[in-house]
Amino acid sequence: MTNAIDGLISGLDTTTLINSLMTVEARPQTLLKASVATSQKLITALQGLNGQVAALATLATTASKPAATDLYAATSSSTSVTTAISTGASAGQIDVVVGALAKTQVGVSAALTVWPASPAALTVVVNGVSTEITPASTSLDDVVTAVNAAGAGVTATKVASGVDASGAAQYRLQFTASGSGLAGAFSIYQGTKAEVTANTATNVLTQTGAAITTAAQDASLTLWAGTTAEQKITSSTNTFADLLPGVAITVSAVSTSAATIKVARDDAAISSLASGLVSSLNGIFALISTQTVVTNSTNASGAAVMSPGVFTGDSGVRDVSQKLLTAASAPINGHSPSEYGISITKTGTMEFDAAKFATALAADPTTVKAAVQEIATRVAAAATAVSDKYTGALTSEITGQQSSVKNMSTRIDAWDVSLATRRSTLQATYTALEVSLAALKAQSSWLTAQVAAIPTTTTTSAG
Incomplete structure (x- = not known):
């Protein structure tokens, strides 16, 4: 690269002048860099949103299965008889008397x-x-x-x-x-x-x-003690698996009186399932809302400045919100989910009324559980369509933005080469100008010296 000769002859600040010209020349590249930064910010925000929607899809898919709401809890009247519940449990009750504990020889x-x-x-x-x-x-x-x-x-x-x-x-x-x-x-x-x-x-x-x-000994229980149906069962451990369908009990002490094992529908767990679905939806709505808000501020000179959120004006994101909201709030067999405590608020989010849900579940558990499964099924379908890693709407938007950034980065790199060439040209031009001016100045000095050396002739008149 040719170095500029800063004002040796002309007195011009050629470095500052070239830098100013290059700032103007680089304006298109500067705009491209700003666009890349904006797109990267949008990509990051979209990826965060996509992650939350994908998590919702997983949660809703699980909740949509019949077994998800077929929940039961087991309790024992004795602290020395504990219960553990698994899939396949159903309502029931049985009394047990612990006759012996398992022993290891x-x-x-x-x-x-x-x-x-x-x-x-x-x-x-x-x-x-x-x-x-x-x-x-x-x-x-x-x-x-x-x-x-x-x-x-x-x-x-x-x-x-x-x-x-x-x-x-x-x-x-x-x-x-x-x-x-x-x-x-x-x-x-x-x-x-x-x-x-x-x-x-x-x-x-x-x-x-x-x-x-x-001595080795099996644990033993007596069922229906004191009746003609009395029956003794044994286990090599202190745990009796599937004593009732989906229910295991573990004993820790011998007893003379019966312990009552009860299995009942777990309304609290079903309510928690529905509440968790609503909370996950609201987390997505809150994220979209936060990233869409336009903020007002002032610049250094005191002028008002409006800063749009990263999702402001993004129709794709707005469509995601609408599809999820519709999936969660649409009627089920002619009945609004609000009848079961799941409703839309004025701000466009979801609300879960635990007391209303509990009342509805107690009154008609079959219908309410079916409603939760239907809502979960619709939400799962909507969330999957949005977040699918191959065909999801958000995935496609992210891919498109990434492609755009790649294209702009290629153009920025091309501008680097072009601007470097332009700077070299300007430096060479101004260097040549200084050299030309130096030559002209030298020539001027020589001419001045030549003129000064010419003899002066004096003419005298005859008197």
Whole structure:
């Protein structure tokens, strides 16, 4: 690039002059950059809105399914009997008496210094299944390691137990079932599976000094106690799955009196579902409203300035709001959703009246639940049409804006090249001007010197 010679001859501030000319030249690029900034702001806002609408679509799709409003809650009259509810529950009631809690079998061997069998073989029998284990040696540590690695349904622990007559350290091996209840009951034998089958192996837990410290036991419940229909049921754990359809109970204490388990429609959960749908809609309406407001302010000179919101005048966004509002508020079989506590406000948002909804649900649960499902179905369809990642209206608008920004960025880059060339041209022009003026000044100085050197002739008159 040719450097400008700032006013050496002409006295002109050529750098400032060129900068001023370039500001004018760059005006189209400046406008393009402003348009890119505006479009980027709009893209960010549209992406935020699209995310909220997509979340609404997911929520509404879930709420539109029949199971979403088929909600029940289970309660117990006893703190030692707790309930857990899952899909498929229905209204009902039953009394239970807890007869026993599940226990995990624990047994300890007699005091040992080493495993008494050589080679160190033992067999674990759990619920009729035998597992032969061969430790690396008769070392009790090797026996514990082998048992714990075998996955036979029993774990082992070495516990210090004093010393024998010779002063050697003794230990007991404690064996614990991996699972509770009778299904986890086990026996430990010194010997191989074949020896166990032949009844020649020694039962470690029945030897002198050994013991089963906790016997395996199933939990048990009595249903319809004291009646001719009385029935006892058992579980290997303290949890009884599907005691009633979709209802499990967990017991923590034996009782002599009955605990009452009740299952009833969960109106609070259904109300929360409807309220959540309305809240999600209002979150979208609030976002659109906030981004559409025109703000008034003043500039540095005190003049009024109106600043439109990023969504101001955006017909696509306005259409999104209208479609969602229509989906949520349109009549259902000739009945307005406001009859169920879901209504439009004067400001164009939704309102949920919990008390009115609860009253309607109690009076006609079938109709109200169907209404919630219908509203959710329509909202899900509208929200999906707007936010679908391939065909959604907002998605298309975002894609269009991104394409526009890409195009403008390409034009801005082209302007960079053009403006750089223009600056070089101006600098070269003004540099050439200074050089020309310098040459002219030098020529002027030479001419002046030549004129000054011409001899002056004086004429004298004869007298």
